[in-house]
Amino acid sequence: MSPFRIVTLGDSIPWGQGLLESDKSDVLMRDALAPSHPEGVSLERTAHSGAVIGAFGATGIPEVGEVPASRLTIIEQCDGFVNSPETVDLVLLDGGINDVGVATILNPLALIPPLASRITRACHDGMLVLLNKIGVKFSKPSCRILVTGYYAIVSSQSDPAGVHKLLSVHGVAIPEFVEADFLDPVVDRCRQFFANSTAELLRAIADARDPRIRFVPSGFTDANAIFVPDTSLLWGLDLDDGLSPEDPVADTRRPLCDVAHPGPLEVFAREQCYRASAGHPNVAGAEQFKKQIMGAL
Numbered sequence: 001m002s003p004f005r006i007v008t009l010g011d012s013i014p015w016g017q018g019l020l021e022s023d024k025s026d027v028l029m030r031d032a033l034a035p036s037h038p039e040g041v042s043l044e045r046t047a048h049s050g051a052v053i054g055a056f057g058a059t060g061i062p063e064v065g066e067v068p069a070s071r072l073t074i075i076e077q078c079d080g081f082v083n084s085p086e087t088v089d090l091v092l093l094d095g096g097i098n099d100v101g102v103a104t105i106l107n108p109l110a111l112i113p114p115l116a117s118r119i120t121r122a123c124h125d126g127m128l129v130l131l132n133k134i135g136v137k138f139s140k141p142s143c144r145i146l147v148t149g150y151y152a153i154v155s156s157q158s159d160p161a162g163v164h165k166l167l168s169v170h171g172v173a174i175p176e177f178v179e180a181d182f183l184d185p186v187v188d189r190c191r192q193f194f195a196n197s198t199a200e201l202l203r204a205i206a207d208a209r210d211p212r213i214r215f216v217p218s219g220f221t222d223a224n225a226i227f228v229p230d231t232s233l234l235w236g237l238d239l240d241d242g243l244s245p246e247d248p249v250a251d252t253r254r255p256l257c258d259v260a261h262p263g264p265l266e267v268f269a270r271e272q273c274y275r276a277s278a279g280h281p282n283v284a285g286a287e288q289f290k291k292q293i294m295g296a297l
Contacts, residue, residue, distance in 0.1 A: 002087065003040035006030055007138070009077045009093040012049035014148065017066065018235050018247025018277030019286055026092055028290040046077040049276060053095040055126035066253040067260045068276050070098065078133050085137045091145045092293065095130060096123035096197055102279070103170040105193045106154070108185035115192055123200035124207075131208040145213040146296055147205060148289060150197050151220035152190040153279045155228065158183075162227030162236060165243055169275050171268065190225075216296045219288055226279050233285030235277040247277035 008014045008026045016024030030043045048064050054073025062076075063069030072080070074095045097105075099122035104110045127147070134145060154163050160183045167174060167186070174182045198217065205213050224233040238244040245253075257273035281289060 001039035003042045004033060004037040004090070005088045006033075006041065006043045006090045006092065007081065007085075007088050008043070008045040008047050009074055009081075009091065009134070010047040010095055010148075011051040011074070011098055012047075012068065012276070012280055013094055013097075013150075013289075014047040014092055015045070015049055015051075015065065016286060017049050017280040018245065018249055018253075019281075019283065020248055023283045023286055025281070025286040025289040025293070028286060029092070029293055032290065032294055044081075044083065046072070046081065047074075047093075048072065050098055051077070051095070052098045053122065053126040053130050054099075055129040056121075063260060065256070066249065066276065067256050067273060069260075075130055075133060078130065078137055081137060086139045088138045088140060088143055090297075091134060091138050091143065092148065093130075093134070093145070094148045094150070095127055096201065097150055097193075099123075099126055100193065100197075102153070103172055105189055106167055106170055106186055107172045108174075108182070108189060115189060116196055119193060119196040120200055123197045124204045127201055127204040128207050131204060131210070131213060135208060135210045135213070141212075143212055144297065145210070146216050146293060147201055147213065148293070149201060149215060149217045150194060151218045152187075152194040152222065152225055153234070154183075154186050154190045155222035155225035156183075156187050157222050157228045158187075158225050159227040159229070159239075162239055165237060165239060166226065166278060169237070169243065169272055169278060171272075214296055216292050219292045220285075224285070224288075233281055233288055235280050235282045237275060237278050243275060245275045245277050247280075247282070250274070250277065253277075 050068030052070045054075045058070040062071040223231040226234045261270040
């Protein structure tokens with residue numbers, strides 16, 4: 001008998017930014033499904049950090065793994081999958097946040113075009129193009145295609161000092177005249193992205209008209225946002241140690257960032273790459289995604 005086949009497409013969340021291989025959500029899924037599949041469960045992952053959907057084009061040199069890069073786009077990941085896609089049993093994917101831009105979400109001054117229109121273009125228009133391609137590529141009638149949702153990176157429960165540092169990592173400078181009240185508009189934009197992206201992804205799935213496709217919410221709450229003591233499900237930054245990343249693969253990622261951004265004018269991109277795990281699901285967060293996906297199955 002052939003093994004039960006899982007394919008993971010998407011951006012840094014299904015890739016598992018900052019996570020050891022054994023802690024990634026799709027590996028947890030594979031291991032959870034193994035007892036009910038004596039023929040075995042295989043996993044193929046093309047998701048990587050920074051990937052955009054790419055429905056309206058993308059530029060840049062393709063990267064893999066921990067180094068954030070727009071390409072391979074998720075559409076390129078789909079189009080390039082040639083290993084008997086007609087026999088795949090489960091496709092896990094997400095997409096849209098990088099098309100909108102994390103810095104854009106976090107920046108209260110990024111007003112044109114409006115955040116809502118950016119989310120619609122990415123999470124509905126772009127996702128619909130992707131889903132139509134995925135539906136054709138992964139044609140097995142019993143194949144289940146699960147689109148995972150996002151979460152609010154920052155919430156009202158987040159430590160303002162940490163949020164301020166996170167903004168600096170993403171190049172968001174808060175003017176002095178709004179410095180005292182900077183947290184609320186950042187929280188509002190994160191909530192807007194969470195709510196609107198969920199609605200637009202659901203709309204894209206409905207418009208794809210493929211009963212095999214389902215939406216899986218992250219299940220994260222405000223208490224699980226970045227810099228919330230004890231209950232955060234996201235990697236943060238060490239505020240007492242030069243904003244050092246918290247994840248266990250930071251030392252492995254660092255030389256890859258040096259290679260990807262070697263020039264003296266790339267110092268900001270390099271430093272940002274070092275801290276790429278911030279705001280991504282940690283070990284407990286990956287377990288939460290696994291639970292949500294298992295529930296959907």
